[in-house]
Amino acid sequence: MPGYEAFDQSEKKEVMDVMETGILMRYGFENQRGGVNKTLEMEKALCEKLGTRHAQLTPSGTTAVSTALAVCGIGAGDEVIMPTFTFVASFESILALGAIPILVDIDDTLTLDPAAVERAITPRTKAVMPVHMCGAQAHLDELMAICRKHNLILIEDACQATGATYHGKALGTFGRMGCFSFDFAKVITMGEGGAVVTDDDLLAKKADGYVDHGHDHVGSDRGAESHPFMGMNYRVNELASAIGLAQLRKLDSIVARQKQTKKYIKDALAAEFPRLSFRRVLDPEGDIATFLSFSLETLEQAEAATRALVENGVGGVFHYYNNNWHYIRRWNHLKERATLYRLPQEVLDGMPDYATKTFPQSDAIISRNISTAINLSWSDDQVKARTEAMIRALRTVF
Ligand SMILES: *Cc1c(COP(=O)(O)O)cnc(C)c1O
Numbered sequence: 061m062p063g064y065e066a067f068d069q070s071e072k073k074e075v076m077d078v079m080e081t082g083i084l085m086r087y088g089f090e091n092q093r094g095g096v097n098k099t100l101e102m103e104k105a106l107c108e109k110l111g112t113r114h115a116q117l118t119p120s121g122t123t124a125v126s127t128a129l130a131v132c133g134i135g136a137g138d139e140v141i142m143p144t145f146t147f148v149a150s151f152e153s154i155l156a157l158g159a160i161p162i163l164v165d166i167d168d169t170l171t172l173d174p175a176a177v178e179r180a181i182t183p184r185t186k187a188v189m190p191v192h193m194c195g196a197q198a199h200l201d202e203l204m205a206i207c208r209k210h211n212l213i214l215i216e217d218a219c220q221a222t223g224a225t226y227h228g229k230a231l232g233t234f235g236r237m238g239c240f241s242f243d244f245a246k247v248i249t250m251g252e253g254g255a256v257v258t259d260d261d262l263l264a265k266k267a268d269g270y271v272d273h274g275h276d277h278v279g280s281d282r283g284a285e286s287h288p289f290m291g292m293n294y295r296v297n298e299l300a301s302a303i304g305l306a307q308l309r310k311l312d313s314i315v316a317r318q319k320q321t322k323k324y325i326k327d328a329l330a331a332e333f334p335r336l337s338f339r340r341v342l343d344p345e346g347d348i349a350t351f352l353s354f355s356l357e358t359l360e361q362a363e364a365a366t367r368a369l370v371e372n373g374v375g376g377v378f379h380y381y382n383n384n385w386h387y388i389r390r391w392n393h394l395k396e397r398a399t400l401y402r403l404p405q406e407v408l409d410g411m412p413d414y415a416t417k418t419f420p421q422s423d424a425i426i427s428r429n430i431s432t433a434i435n436l437s438w439s440d441d442q443v444k445a446r447t448e449a450m451i452r453a454l455r456t457v458f
Contacts, residue, residue, distance in 0.1 A: 062244065062245050062246065062247070062249065062435075062436070063242075063246065063247055063248035063249040063307045063310070063314060063436075064244060064249050065435060065436040065437040066307070066310050066313075066314055066436055066437075070306040070309070070310075071302070071303045071306040071307065073306070074098060074302035074303065074305050074306045075299055075302045075303060077096055077098070077302065078096060078098055078298045078299055078302045079299075080096075081093050081094055081096050083096070083298065084297050084298045084299060085295075085297070085298065086099040086100070086117075086295060086296060086297070086298060086301070087272070087275075087277070087282065087295075088280070088282055090280065096298075097298070098298050098301040098302040098304075098305050099117055099296055099298060099301040101301070101305055102117060102301045102304050102305040102308060103115040103116065103117055103255075105305060105308050105309075106240075106255055106257065106308065107257070109223075109230070109308060109311065110230040110232060110233055110238075110257055111229065111230055111233060112230070112232075112233045112238070112257040112258065112259055113258070113259045113260075113261070113264065114257060114258050114259070114260075114261070114263075114264030114267075115255050115256070115257045116255060116256050116257075116264065116267040116268055116271060117250075117253060117254070117255050117296040117301060117304070118253070118254040118255060118256060118271055118294045118296060119252055119253060119254065119294055119295065119296050119297075119300070120241065120243060120252050120253065120254045121149060121217075121219035121239060121240060121241025121242070121243060121246075121254040122149040122152060122153060122241075122254070123254060123271075123292075123294040124219070124239040124240060124241065124254035124255055124256045125149055125150065125153040125189075125215075125217060125219075125239045126153040126156060126157070126292075126294070127239075127256050127267055127270055127271055127294060128215045128237040128238075128239050128256045128267075129153055129154065129157055129159065129187070129189075129215065130157060130270055131237065131256070131263050131266040131267045131270055132187065132213050132215065132236060132237060132263070134154075134157055134159050134186050134187055134213070135157050135158055135159060136157075136158040136159070136404055136406055137158070137159070137160065137184060137404070137406035137407070137410060138159040138160065138184060138185075138186035138187070139159070139160045139162045139182060139184045139185045139186060139410070140154045140159050140160065140161060140162065140185075140186060140187045140188075140189055141162045141164050141172075141177055141180050141181070141185060141187070141188045141189065142154065142161055142162065142163060142164070142172075142189045142191070143163070143164060143165075143166050143171060143172045143190065143191050143193075144163050144164065144165060144166055144387065144388040144419050144422040144426075145166045145170060145171075145191075145193060145380065145386060145387050145388075145422060145425075145426055146191040146193065146217065146386065147191075147219070147220075147385065147386055148385060148391065148394075149219070150189065150191060150217060151163075151391075151394055154189075155399070155403065155407065158403075158404045158406065158407060159186070159407075160184070160406070160407050160410045160411050161394075161411070162180050162185070162412070163388060163412070163414065163417075163419070164176045164177055164180045165419055165421040165422045166421075166422050166425060166426075167340075167421070167425065168339070168340045168355075168425055169196070169197070169198070169199065169339065169340045169341070169342060170193045170194060170196075170339055170353065170425070170429070171190055171191060171192065171193055171196075171197070171198035171199065172188075172190045172191070172198055172199065172203065173199075173421070174199045174202035174203055174206060176421070177203065177206055178206055181206075181210055181212070184410070185210070185212060186212065186213060187212055187213040187214070187215055188203055188206065188207055188212050188213070188214055188215070189214075189215045189216070189217055190203055190214075190216060190217065190235075191217040191219075191220070192216065192217065192218050192220060192221035192224060192231045192232075193220055193221075194220055194339075194350060194351040194353060194431055195220055195221055195224055195247070195347055195348040195349060195350035195351055196221065196224060196339070196341045196342070196343075196346070196347040196348075197221075197224065197226045197231060197341070197342045197343055197346060197347075198216070199342065200226050200234045204234060204235075207235075213235075213236050214234065214235035214236055215235050215236060215237050215238075215239065216231060216232050216234060216235040216237070216238040216239065217239050218231045218232035218238050218239060218240055219239055219240055219241035219246070219254070220241070220246070220247075220350065221348060222240050222241075222242070222246065222247050222248055222311065222348070223247060223248075223311045223312070223314075223315050223348050224346050224347060224348045225343070225345070225346035226342065226343050226346050227343055227346070228345075228346070231346070232257055233257065233259070236258065236260065236263065237256050237257065237258045237260075237263060237267075238256070238257045238258070239254065239255070239256055240254055240255040240256075240257070241253075241254045242254055242255070242304050242307070247311070247314060247315070247318075247348055247350055248304065248307035248308055248310070248311055248314065249303065249304070249307055250296070250300040250301065250303050250304035250307070251299075251300050251303060252300065253296055253300045253301070253304055266289075269287075269288065269289065269291055270289075270291040270292065270294070271291065271292065271293075271294035271295055271296075272291060272293070272294075272295055273287065273290070273291045273292065273293060274287035274288065274289045274290050274291035275287060275291070276288055314436055315348045315349065317436055318348060318349035318350060318434045318436060319347070319348075319349040321349070321434050321435075321438060321443050322347075322349035322352050322434045323349075324443055324444075324447065325352055325432075325434075325443065325446070325447050325450065326338065326352055328447045328451065329352075329354065329447075329450065329451065329454070332451050332454075332455075333454060333458055335357075335458070336354050336355075336356070336454070336458065337354065337355050338352075338353065338354045338355075339353035339354065339355075339429070339431075349434055350433070350434055351378075351431045351432060351433060351434060352431070352432050352434060353429055353430065353431040353432070354429070354430060355425070355428040355429045355430070356428050356430070356457070356458065357428065358427075358428065359381065359427040359428060361428070361457055361458065362379055362381070362427060362428050362429070362430055363379065363382070364456070364457040365430060365453065365454055365457045365458065366379040366382075366430060368453035368454070368456045368457055369430070369432070369449075369450060369453040369454075371453070372449040372450070372452050372453040373449055374432070374446060374449050374450055374453060375433075376432055376433030376435065377430060377431075377432050377433075378430065378431045378432070378433070379429075379430050380426050380429065380431065381423070381426045381427045381429075387422075387426050388414065388419060388422065389423070389426075391414070394414055395414045395415040396415065397411070432450070
């Protein structure tokens with residue numbers, strides 16, 4: 061999975077291009093930088109790769125999501141629908157803007173259940189933020205139809221799905237804005253980094269300002285630039301962009317290798333365990349194959365299988381039900397509303413009580429699901445040995 065497994069001379073070369081000029085800032089310094097601007101270059105390459113008009117790099121996926129929400133005008137008291145199974149960045153970004161995260165069930169695609177989304181809509185709902193978890197698609201057709209019908213903004217969190225597609229079109233390019241992460245564990249990495257993309261010229265212009273204190277970037281004197289609105293410092297630095305550029309060029313080959321590995325393991329498990337059910341992937345062609353997810357029949361079986369996999373030396377096994385990062389069940393800080401500052405009254409009044417609210421449908425899915433990482437650096441022999449170890453482990457419980 062992680063792009064860092066593919067590091068070679070090309071990342072070093074891109075970084076050295078930047079160090080030769082000494083200009084780590086993406087803006088200005090036109091005389092000193094001698095035409096080197098890895099950030100612009102990566103933004104352009106990302107647009108080409110994804111088939112989108114605009115891309116704005118950010119220092120993380122979290123700031124990409126924050127930027128998308130802010131640029132779409134989401135703020136105090138607005139409700140944003142998000143899944144129960146995602147990364148904590150989803151609700152962090154919503155709450156940081158004074159908006160209200162409305163958590164909604166997932167289905168067997170491990171992404172937002174459209175019927176549950178529709179039931180959660182209120183007059184305060186402003187946006188729906190599906191998360192393309194573990195490298196594959198949320199229900200885009202249904203979610204786009206719901207957003208059209210109710211006049212809601214669709215923002216895609218494609219942080220785990222760079223390079224994934226749905227019927228040939230890149231994830232992240234269906235909604236009004238799409239968000240990506242290039243942190244150290246993602247399919248391609250900038251060390252830390254991210255991006256927001258859009259086809260909307262005005263939103264792109266706003267994103268360009270928002271990530272740089274609201275600068276309008278007109279003219280060549282930063283001090284003389286005007287600020288049509290307030291922003292943040294969500295600027296990316298040139299060294300990170302240099303690494304990202306080299307990584308982006310490898311994305312296709314990374315995904316091709318992962319797909320081959322995933323298919324091998326999946327076919328072997330399916331042949332051995334006819335009753336094992338695999339995650340429903342809406343368009344398998346467009347899956348970037350960062351994970352192989354399957355579910356057992358009960359929570360107890362999934363727990364036993366997780367233990368057996370670990371005992372058999374299988375690394376990268378995630379039983380998200382018992383994991384603190386990705387599923388509502390263990391998000392105690394959200395349940396306790398544990399912020400360092402007082403949340404706006406609208407949020408305190410309007411946010412459901414997640415300490416008591418239950419999600420039986422999500423629990424039924426996540427409690428039985430195991431996701432296993434597909435690494436990039438495994439040799440064919442290692443893939444074969446891993447598959448054999450997985451079969452040995454699963455035989456003890458299934
Ligand atoms: C990684 C991730 C993020 C945040 O990305 P960072 O770059 O780590 O800030 C947001 N959403 C999802 C689904 C992620 O997996």
